Amino acid sequence: MPAxxxxxxxxxxxxxxxxGFGTWQIPDGPETYDSVRTALDAGYRHIDTARAYGNEASVGRxxxxxxxxxxxxxxxTKCPAEVKDAAGARNAFExxxxxxxxxxxxxxxIHAPWPWNAIGSDHRAGNIEVxxxxxxxxxAGSTRSIGVSNFEVDDLExxxxxxxxxxxANQIRWFVGNTQPETTAYCHERDILVEGYSPLATGRLLGNQDIAAIAEKYGKSVAQVSIRYLLQKNVLPLPKSTTPSRIVENADVDFELAPEDVAALDALEGGDR
Known part of the structure; x- marks a missing residue:
């Protein structure tokens, strides 16, 4: 599959x-191991994990x-959101x-600009240190590229x-109806790749009738249309599943959404509410 x-x-x-194949909320052990192996066997060559997910060892194996x-x-992989000092960052990476x-x-x-238990708090100095x-x-070549996650324009500036x-790269929550236009435009203008996690809104889009109507035109699933939408917006999707058939389906997106269908999906802004 060229995608x-x-x-x-x-x-x-x-x-x-x-x-990319996302591994958020997949428990360490057989579940992570089997789903990553399934993804690799299906042709995925990009695996996304994080220290906070607790499953890095299974991903590596x-x-x-x-x-x-x-x-x-x-x-x-990602440095935990609560780590906001140099020593902590070195330790997390090791x-x-x-x-x-x-x-x-x-x-x-950097997993987030603030610890998850204090969303929105100011850790600008700590982020710079990290x-x-x-x-x-x-x-040093210990990582081939570096980036952030959940950063908005102010955080990036x-x-x-x-x-x-x-x-x-900046990995943010991005799906039909929740496209973070300001952050996305800022990143695209500066050649910062936008990666979209939860491209199916953690499953909530799957029952969306508007997307289903578009999907029917192409003989595709709601998931496939939702993932294709990110690609046509130059956003890298990170779908996650532990179901082998869904892992394969999520990558079978070698089709082109017509401009009017992209526009219809654009008009669904607010689907996250």
């Missing part, structure tokens, strides 16, 4: 497969056992790379004003 082999190119020239050369698989056991990672992200460690890791390397 799985197509790539975006980050601002530093590193290529990243256009669809699945990648090693797959028999696919390491340099053909793109691995993203723990992640030890658990994954895959050598250098391909993309390392990012300077990220820059060291990047310069304060970070980039005080640091050297512009984030290569």
């Amino acid at each position: 799985l082999t197509d790539t975006f190119t980050l601002s530093n020239g590193v290529t990243i497969p256009k669809i 699945a990648v090693r056992d797959s028999g696919i050369p390491r340099d053909e698989i793109f691995i993203t 723990r992640s790379t030890a658990a994954l056991d895959l050598g250098p990672v391909d993309l390392y992200l 990012w300077k460690v990220f820059e060291e890791l990047y310069e 304060s970070l980039t004003a005080a640091t050297t390397v512009l984030p290569h």
Whole structure:
């Protein structure tokens, strides 16, 4: 499936497969291992995990056992949102790379601009301190690219004003009806790749009749149309599933939505409410 082999190119020239397999909320152990192996067998070459997910060891084992050369698989992991100091960032990275056991990672992200138990609190100084460690890791080749997650325009501006390397990616919650237009435009203008997590709104879009009507035209599922929509907006989708048939279906998106259908999906803004 070409959608799985197509790539975006980050601002530093590193290529990243256009669809990633998300592992959020998949428990460590057989569930993560089996779903990652299924995704790799189906042709996915981009796996997204995080220290906070607690499943890095199973992701790493699945990648090693797959028999696919390491340099053909793109691995993203994330520094926990609550880590806002240099020592904590170094420690988190060491723990992640030890658990994954895959050598250098391909993309390392700050998981959020604030701890999850204090959303919206001001950690600008801490983010700068963490990012300077990220820059060291990047310069050393320990990670091939660096980025952020859940950052809005203000967060990005304060970070980039005080640091050297512009984030290569910003992974945000992005789906039909919740497209974060301001942040998306800001990133696209600066060649910061936008990655969209929860492209199916953690399953809530699957019953959407407006999307279903469009899907019927193409002989596709609501999930496939929802994922295709991100690709046509130059946003990298990170669908997640533990069901083998759905893992395959989510990547079978080699079709083109007509402009009027993209416009109809654009008009569904607010689907998250």
